[in-house]
Ligand SMILES: Nc1nc2c(c(=O)[nH]1)N(C=O)[C@@H](CNc1ccc(C(=O)N[C@@H](CCC(=O)O)C(=O)O)cc1)CN2
């Protein structure tokens with residue numbers, strides 16, 4: 764039943780967040796580019812990425828490695844789908860949840876459809892492509908409109924066999940980890 768799955772998500776989130784707190788940082792500077800190349804995005808193409816916070820995998824270096832592409836970062840817009848703006852290293856401002864957000868013009872929630880690849884933050888991903896996020900539902904509400912490849916970015920140990928899933932969970936097309944590189948899903 765769905766409410767059981769929700770409880771199991773809560774338990775899994777707590778476990779994964781605790782593990783992250785004691786895990787080494789995962790700057791993953793090359794893995795974003797590896798994912799974009801794996802899906803054959805041409806220079807100048809659009810990629811959605813994210814500004815990593817706290818113990819999340821990812822870094823400014825991961826974004827800067829994508830300088831041949833047009834990189835969009837999410838902007839939290841109330842409880843709705845995420846808005847987007849172009850990443851420029853010198854045009855960032857503080858957003859909610861300790862995030863930095865791009866300060867340039869907002870492109871609207873439909874901008875996610877312009878991306879050939881969407882790099883998606885996650886606490887964990889499973890072999891079927893089910894992703895567990897932080898529980899806000901922002902990405903699930905957003906990715907329904909995406910048309911490009913959805914690639915979750917996690918540590919090796921966060922790529923797991925099976926996660927609890929609800930009907931609204933949007934499946935990932937691939938995962939990238941430092942040890943395994945880009946893995947197409949479902950496995
Ligand atoms: N880097 C990044 N950007 C993102 C997300 C994300 O998960 N990671 N989001 C995904 O939906 C959206 C924002 N939603 C978020 C929801 C919760 C937390 C969060 O819990 N962060 C800290 C607590 C920070 C604080 O409140 O001070 C944490 O993980 O403990 C972060 C972002 C859009 N941008």
Ligand SMILES: Nc1ncnc2c1ncn2[C@@H]1O[C@H](COP(=O)(O)OP(=O)(O)OP(=O)(O)O)[C@@H](O)[C@H]1O
Pocket residue numbers: 772894895896897898899900901902903904907929931932
């Ligand atoms: N497409 C959607 N439409 C409306 N509500 C949604 C949708 N997707 C998720 N939600 C709601 O958002 C809440 C959190 O969902 P879920 O547990 O899947 O978040 P998550 O994927 O871990 O978080 P995030 O996407 O922010 O990283 C749930 O209450 C869920 O019902």
